[in-house]
Amino acid sequence: MNQTVERPIILTGDRPTGQLHLGHFVGSLRTRVGLQDSHQQYILLADTQALTDNADNVEKVQRNIFQVALDYLAVGIDPSKTTICVQSCLPALFELTSYYMNFVTVARLERNPTIKSEIQMRGFERDIPAGFLCYPVSQAADITAFKATVVPVGEDQIPMIEQTNELIRRVNRQIGQDILPECKALLSNVGRLPGFDGKAKMSKSLGNTIVLDASDKDIKKAVNAMYTDPNHLRIEDPGQVEGNIVFTYLDAFDPDKEEVEALKAYYRRGGLGDGTVKKRLEGVLKDLIAPIRERRNELAKDPGYVMDVLREGTEQSRRLTQQTLEEVKAGLGLFRF
Ligand code: TRP
Numbered sequence: 001m002n003q004t005v006e007r008p009i010i011l012t013g014d015r016p017t018g019q020l021h022l023g024h025f026v027g028s029l030r031t032r033v034g035l036q037d038s039h040q041q042y043i044l045l046a047d048t049q050a051l052t053d054n055a056d057n058v059e060k061v062q063r064n065i066f067q068v069a070l071d072y073l074a075v076g077i078d079p080s081k082t083t084i085c086v087q088s089c090l091p092a093l094f095e096l097t098s099y100y101m102n103f104v105t106v107a108r109l110e111r112n113p114t115i116k117s118e119i120q121m122r123g124f125e126r127d128i129p130a131g132f133l134c135y136p137v138s139q140a141a142d143i144t145a146f147k148a149t150v151v152p153v154g155e156d157q158i159p160m161i162e163q164t165n166e167l168i169r170r171v172n173r174q175i176g177q178d179i180l181p182e183c184k185a186l187l188s189n190v191g192r193l194p195g196f197d198g199k200a201k202m203s204k205s206l207g208n209t210i211v212l213d214a215s216d217k218d219i220k221k222a223v224n225a226m227y228t229d230p231n232h233l234r235i236e237d238p239g240q241v242e243g244n245i246v247f248t249y250l251d252a253f254d255p256d257k258e259e260v261e262a263l264k265a266y267y268r269r270g271g272l273g274d275g276t277v278k279k280r281l282e283g284v285l286k287d288l289i290a291p292i293r294e295r296r297n298e299l300a301k302d303p304g305y306v307m308d309v310l311r312e313g314t315e316q317s318r319r320l321t322q323q324t325l326e327e328v329k330a331g332l333g334l335f336r337f
Pocket of ligand 1: 011012013014049
């Protein structure tokens with residue numbers, strides 16, 4: 001790899017609250033694997049952020065750092081190209097958070113639409129952990145500490161990027177110099193993958209996910225449980241493709257797009273049974289997951305290797321983030337003993 005050419009810096013991250021699933025695969029993992037050559041990519045295992053709504057679940061969060069790292073490596077994130085690091089082991093992030101906290105108002109935090117809906121979803125009402133309300137500030141610290149200019153995220157994270165750029169402008173103005181580069185969101189072009197029950201997005205708490213080491217049996221079960229067109233009662237009837245989860249998944253995963261279009265036309269005309277379409281999807285998912293599952297199982301047998309990847313990535317990130325912190329402190333005119 002040519003290290004002399006400066007590649008744009010990417011920061012992305014996940015809260016390690018559970019194993020990753022096919023929703024993550026289409027939404028972010030696939031993109032990350034594709035970006036690791038053209039970009040300098042950092043992936044943050046955001047365990048501290050996960051604690052903002054899991055304060056009493058530290059053990060779960062720490063255990064899942066390893067699980068998510070396995071997922072990354074199994075899908076093809078290459079640690080010689082991409083740096084994977086653990087948030088709680090990067091103190092510079094939290095020092096930056098402290099300084100940034102003074103450049104944002106409580107009212108602004110409460111107006112953040114993502115935070116608003118997350119507060120509702122979690123039923124916090126008047127008992128919002130302060131750390132939760134402030135996590136957009138901490139996320140701004142993450143992004144700026146790495147001087148990332150590209151942040152691949154889902155729709156729901158757009159307000160975080162806006163708030164990050166507001167903070168960047170305020171801090172730069174205070175310092176009197178553009179030390180922190182602004183960032184832009186890189187939206188994945190696929191929408192949210194619905195859960196296999198078709199009711200909502202894939203989420204562990206809804207029990208409608210297909211994990212990346214799902215067995216052939218799990219895959220079969222999930223595909224069989226998928227909603228199709230409720231009005232497609234007999235094979236000869238014309239069927240509807242829109243909102244038909246089996247086709248949504250074929251669109252997301254079947255490498256043969258032409259064949260999928262042909263199947264859609266056939267289904268719409270009538271004569272194509274749900275069972276046949278499901279069989280195809282089952283095959284597609286098995287082909288996709290089998291090699292990931294195998295790699296994941298192999299890696300799981302060598303936890304020392306996975307830990308080394310995390311340790312080295314974190315050490316490298318510590319140097320980088322510490323350097324940004326020093327620049328910000330110097331810019332703000334703080335003591336640096
Ligand atoms: N908020 C992100 C999520 O819930 C995780 C995250 C933390 C992140 N810090 C980040 C994403 C910095 C991008 C950049 O998935």
